[in-house]
Amino acid sequence: MRRRAVVVGLLLCILAGCGHWLRVGGPYTSTADGISLEFPDGWMRSNTEKDVVLITRDGVLLQYMMVQTFHVNDALRFTKKKFRRDMLPQEVAEVILDNKASNPSTLTFKVEENVPAKVGGRPGFRVSYTFKNKDGLRLKGLYYGTLVDDRFYGISYTAAARHYFDLDRKTFENVFRTFRIDQAS
């Protein structure tokens, strides 16, 4: 009886722990955000993140992909700068990069590349950067973004610079190629 109770308890703990992550794969559409894409197979999506789509395979400390949308009036987390409807792609990229650089948990933030790119068929940007987190782990990021009317759309990939970034970069580029902007409803 006691052994069964322990087993049930363990199962409950495991289920509660896994409840935050759902296995994903295949098409994903958000009519609220006006986006669609194809998730890679075998990745897990966080269901505690309500404002972003966050997926990982080995854990967010090692690698994750994120899809974000903002209204131009939305406040960003680390910079007080805001988007404006008439911004050029390089000005939009500047706001995103400054938000990242102003994160107090991000150390030695360095931009490696900042170039124009089509994002979901719209004129946008692609930036790549490196930084260290508070534990001294060096991470690498790749961020595509575009401003369509009064909404910003961003899709990014962040991973430990050593081993993990290169491991899933191609997977991310494949996801990015399926990324479509249908505009929020």
Next chain:
Amino acid sequence: MRRHILIFVALVLAISGCATTRLAPVSSGDVAFEQDEKRLWARAKEETDALKNGGVLYEDHALNRYLNQVARKLVPADTFRSIPFVIHVIRNPHLNAFTMPDGAIYIHTGLLARMENEAQLATLLAHEMTHATHRHAIREFRSTRNKAAFFATMSFTIGSVPVVGGLTNLMGSLGSRAAISGYSQAMETEADTEGFHLLRRAGDDPTEAPKLFDHLLDDTKEEGVAEPFFFGTHPRLSERIGNYTRLIKDLPPAARKGARHPEAFLDATRRLLLENAHLDIKAGRFGPAERAAKKSLASRPKTAGAHLVLGDIYRQRNAEGDMDLAKTHYTRAIGLDATNPAPHKGLGLVHYRLGDKAAAKKALRAYLTGAPSAPDRGYVEETIRQIDGRTQ
């Protein structure tokens, strides 16, 4: 009988777990530091090494020399033999400073950029140095450990499982603990009071002491952002202002004066002022960035870098009339130093926004000529193509 034994055991454990938090301040060169204090110093050294290797330090040898000179005049040479104070600067726009128990003091560029003169710098240094001379880190560590030991002893006595978790963690993150929350209110007040005496002994103007914290308080109010650090929080800043104001009131009027050395301070921090302004711009804190650039221009009106900062602020803030202001400052920056490509790009973007496509193209071309391998070359070429009516 059994009850007496339990009480005796509890008392022995409580006493053996409690180390004194009453330690004499370091005022001479022959202080015998205790074992746990030496371990704390060793941890501080590790944290200092981590900060050095982490790439977060702001490198300006002349500034470092100046800061360490100001620190040296504040405490007697004997004290320096026991605690070899070294001042470092961290590249960070937040309002913060903290001290390791071994005398390593860290000041953020953001805090230095808000100061006006050497007397204000000395106020901060004297406050921070007092944390080390009065051994606040080990006193606070022991106080926390004693409480943990007390609770552990009580837990043992009443028969539950004793848990003394996190003591080893306490030894680490010394700097971050002090930086974020500061020390206890009593220790911070002691740092104000003793620091104030050091300031006066060195001949600095004591009336500057509260002004530093007044500026910081105004800054945090203006920005409306709760800074995560000790020197950026309203209650802590108000405490400092209250303490220093009381200390000044107790002085006879003749003693309310001293040296301020604003020129020496500005000379030493001139480069930092503008570099920190760029960090403030990134964070969207245009007010402090604008004040820093204007402070630089007030003493040296022909500083191209300050005009560039103002151009960047007005272009990105984009309030009414800002584009014209940006145009003026970018043009002045180019007039003072035509070799720097950055204001050409800013000017090009401003012209583009104002609809003057020909002027935009000319300025953007000048940017690419000055910076042929600019990382954002692709954007600039794309904008020129758009101006020419050729989109990719």
